[in-house]
Amino acid sequence: MRFRPNLRLRKTMRLFRRNLRSDSAEEVAPLLEQLQLKERQLLEAQRVIQQLQEQLEEQAAEVDALRRIGAAVGSAFEVDETLNALVEVALRLTGTESCHIYLLNENRTELVLRAADEEARPMVGKIRLKVGEGITGWVAREKRYVAVPREAYKDHRFKFFPEMREREYESILAVPLLHDNEVIGVINVRTHRPHEYSRNQVRILSNIAAQVAGVIERSRRLQQLERRAEQVSTLTEITRQIASNLYLEEILQFLVNMTAQAMGYKICTVMLIDEERKHLVLKATSSKSREYISKPNLPLGESIAGRAAQQGRIITVQDVKEHPQYTFADIAAKEGVCSLACIPLRTKGETLGVLNCYTARPHRFTDEEISLLSALATHAAIAIENSQLHIRSAILQEMHHRVKNNLQTVASLLRLQVRYGKQDSAETALLESINRIRSIAVVHDMLSREDLDTVSVRKLADNILSNVAATWLPEGHRVSVGVEGPELLLDSHRATSVALVLNELIQNALEHGVGAAGEGMVRVVISADDERVSICVENTGQPLPEGFDPQKSRNLGLQIVENLTRGELKGSFVLSGGETTRAEVAFALHPEPHP
Known part of the structure; x- marks a missing residue:
């Protein structure tokens, strides 16, 4: 409904002005001013009513958008299915022709295309952007939306992907996916023709972005819980195995294999301290590489593992190939390893060695990971100490047996000496x-x-x-x-x-x-x-x-x-x-x- 000016009032005004000649000007002037004031008030009231009506329509559209977003989120069980449903909702509610959802990878260094409209769907998982690269990467870095109404491909921030047919699109609206003010991705929409994005469209896409961020965060928490449950189960199994086994090599080999498998690491190794030579000696590794297994012993205090063992503290490195103190950068490059966590094996205040965990890609070891690895290292150190005690006990028994036999040999030799x-x-x-x-x-x-x-x-x-x-x-x-x-x-x-x-x-x-x-x-x-x-x-x-x-x-x-x-x-x-x-x-x- 649209309000129009009051026609009766306007007609009255025209008749009134026509009769001004016959009436006294002094008597008519105050009435004329009052009529003009009323007209201005009426026009202002009509403008306010028009604004309220537009706001009401926007709010109705927003409510409808939220309803559709909620329906899309509630009807899908898998993350990918939810993202695809939200892509369709975004297209319908914003009236655009293209929609892409990018999520940050685990290391938070790249944006990966995770959902898209039907035309771009074959490129899901294949398109990657560094944070700060392209308009989408800029939005992720700056944590604020960007709207380009025309010739978006000429924008200085634009990154061109030929397979995405991006020159066919004129406009782009990109909004960050934020959770607790931390970026986890970006959603963008596009149109083939130039388009000025309204405040309502920005608000609708922002609401969709908030829903997407919530879905991703819930999914990640669920994955973390599942991974944590699996890791705790692995820790329990490792603890049970090493507690029931007295053979040191078997204990250590089981530890590195299970840790690498459960935590998704590229290589895990255990190095023990040779107290006499003051070296770290490789005792077990999940690597099958002969060159890696043949690495020379590491003096205490040298390289990352040597420092961790000498100082008895946890050390993590983002990329061993670029770290100035890492000794075997050439072998690391050949093995395809990147990040490293060195966990000392300690018991009763004494360091027995280190557990080294390597990843294939740059990785930030979380507090939860470090806590789990520390628990593994403690159990391993106790098992190593028990195994060493068992070996010492066996040595004492064996030496007792040998001493007894050799004393009998000495006695026989002395009898021969007496005889001959x-x-x-x-x-x-x-x-x-x-x-x-x-x-x-x-x-x-x-x-x-x-x-x-x-x-x-x-x-x-x-x-x-x-x-x-x-x-x-x-x-x-x-x-x-x-x-x-x-x-x-x-x-x-x-x-x-x-x-x-x-x-x-x-x-x-x-x-x-x-x-x-x-x-x-x-x-x-x-x-x-x-x-x-x-x-x-x-x-x-x-x-x-x-x-x-x-x-x-x-x-x-x-x-x-x-x-x-x-x-x-x-x-x-x-x-x-x-x-x-x-x-x-x-x-x-x-x-x-x-x-």
Whole structure:
């Protein structure tokens, strides 16, 4: 309904002016002023009524828009379905031809097209804009709407996508999607012809934007709750597994694999501190790359993980490839990793190592993530400590067993000394017994320093050769000694037998060979193939007596060699003379299984 000026009043005014000539001017003038005032008041009242009517129509349209938006939101269950429904509502309510909804990605660096009108729908998920790029990116950065009525493609902020046929559209209205004053995306509408966007259109699109923001926020909260539930379930499973397992390698490998899978990380690793060398050593990783697994140990205090371990605090990095303190940027580039969180493994105030979590893309580790990773790290540290205690307990039991066996061996050697060494002086007998006990001690020392189960024969020969030479070589003798051969490993039981054999053969070579001549050479040569091991002690100097048979000799050392070689090592012993005396012990590389 439109109000028109009062025709009767106007007719009265015309008649009144026509009759002015016949009436007195003084009498008519006040009446004329009153009539003119009434006319102005009437016109103003009509203008106000017109404004109120327009506002009422806008409010009715807005109510209708909200009703339609609510219906669209309420009828859709999936986010994508809701966004597509709101696109259709926006087109109908604003009377435009195109509508696009962009949402920020997880890292809040790019706007991704998530919903569009039917024409642009094939490009959903493919069109990306950096924040600040294009008109849409500018709206996201500035948090305020933009309306361009014509030639929007000539705007200095415009970014052209040929596949979107954007030059066909003249106008654009873009509104930010805000939640708690934080941008989560942008919605825009366009028309083919130039168009001045009314205040009502801006308000309607703003209402749609608010609804879209609410939908997205609710969806994200739901996803966070689902992800949190899954992560808590994973934490529970990891905790249960590591609490029931005493094998350290299995614990750590399970930890990195499950953490990478549950949290969606590219690579997870665990590095433990080597207290003796002050290094971080890689113990488990979810990466399959040989180059990554072969990374050298990391000194404490160096790189990101070294600092986290040394300082006992959590460190996060947005991009390791660009961080000046990250040591392996080249490997990171090849592996395709970007952000890093280093979580110290701590228990009882002591740092045992670090849990490193890498992502494939730039990522901001949330407080919730850090809290979860810290809980995992604490459980892992407790499991590592329990495993180490279990290992120490096993070591003590094993060492007790070995000490008992070796004491029995020492007792047997002393009985042999009493039986065969009656012609020796007390000093000689004691020195020989001391060297035999020291050779057993060398094996124990190497086991405690390097490995619980295996010993390097070459290192063993080096140690025994040095010890025996220091005992039996008089001052002034010019004798060269050395060990040749590969790094061959033997189990602890056979290593003890080999140590005693080497002690006797080296002592005989030094005492009866080069010792008698005052100069010469003693050399231990180690060789092995796929089946047998050969250990040969060679010496120059005084040769063997003619027709010497070690099996008929009453020499205690040779009796020990014979008994250990044939009894414990299941091998053979050959002693040959000439310019160089050779004492060779050979046995199978792999021991026969016990029946």
